[in-house]
Amino acid sequence: MATELAPGLIHHPGFLDPAARLRLAEQVAAILEAAPPFAPRMPRTGKPFSVRMSNAGPLGWVSDRNGYRYQATHPETGRPWPAIPPTALAAWEALARYPALPEACLINLYDPAARMGLHQDRDEADFSAPVVSLSVGAPALFRYGGLHRTDPTRSVRLLAGDAVVIGGASRLIFHGIDRLYRSADQLVELPLTRFLPAGGRCNLTLRRVSDRTGRPGEPGLPIS
Numbered sequence: 545m546a547t548e549l550a551p552g553l554i555h556h557p558g559f560l561d562p563a564a565r566l567r568l569a570e571q572v573a574a575i576l577e578a579a580p581p582f583a584p585r586m587p588r589t590g591k592p593f594s595v596r597m598s599n600a601g602p603l604g605w606v607s608d609r610n611g612y613r614y615q616a617t618h619p620e621t622g623r624p625w626p627a628i629p630p631t632a633l634a635a636w637e638a639l640a641r642y643p644a645l646p647e648a649c650l651i652n653l654y655d656p657a658a659r660m661g662l663h664q665d666r667d668e669a670d671f672s673a674p675v676v677s678l679s680v681g682a683p684a685l686f687r688y689g690g691l692h693r694t695d696p697t698r699s700v701r702l703l704a705g706d707a708v709v710i711g712g713a714s715r716l717i718f719h720g721i722d723r724l725y726r727s728a729d730q731l732v733e734l735p736l737t738r739f740l741p742a743g744g745r746c747n748l749t750l751r752r753v754s755d756r757t758g759r760p761g762e763p764g765l766p767i768s
């Protein structure tokens with residue numbers, strides 16, 4: 545049963561059943577073999593994120609001292625990103641209600657102590673497409689607010705297999721991950737233990753990057 549947390553912000557608990565979670569974990573592990581996780585850095589300060597990242601699809605989201613941007617190649621290997629995993633494409637087709645395929649699949653890897661500060665996803669040129677998120681591994685506390693950083697926030701726990709769609713009036717809301725929870729039920733994510741040896745969580749976000757003219761998003765300007 546889906547819950548509309550705010551207009552356009554939809555939580556689908558258990559969207560992936562355990563068999564689909566296992567398939568997705570296997571597909572993501574194969575991507576990470578080819579496109580190893582890297583530690584993105586904050587624009588300007590160069591401070592590393594606590595979350596490690598990789599990407600799949602024609603474009604990948606990267607962040608370094610020069611800012612946030614999408615690019616076609618891995619920042620360390622220089623190779624093109626692997627294809628978006630089939631289980632994630634199927635989730636986009638079921639949930640996005642958008643007439644084109646996603647161009648980017650950002651893979652976020654959370655060690656048990658990692659977190660993600662409040663942010664907006666706004667490096668894309670077409671905000672009429674939603675962002676679709678899939679999670680496997682440990683539960684996490686997802687915080688979401690409004691269109692301004694200082695707006696009041698609420699929180700919801702995301703479990704393995706949950707999907708979240710951020711679209712419509714919520715496309716540009718601030719959101720983040722405050723913390724992970726320990727969980728006993730991580731067996732189906734076994735294929736990812738090589739990349740998360742202490743356990744943790746993997747979140748995928750699927751995005752359109754270009755607008756319908758094919759123009760890519762503005763190069764990332766550091767937020768605030």
Ligand code: MD6
Nearest residue numbers: 652665675677708710721747
């Ligand atoms: C995460 N998610 O769940 C971080 N962004 O690890 C996001 O930043 C996110 O869940 C856009 C849309 C959905 C999301």
Ligand code: FE
Nearest residue numbers: 663664665719
């Ligand atoms: Fe986000």
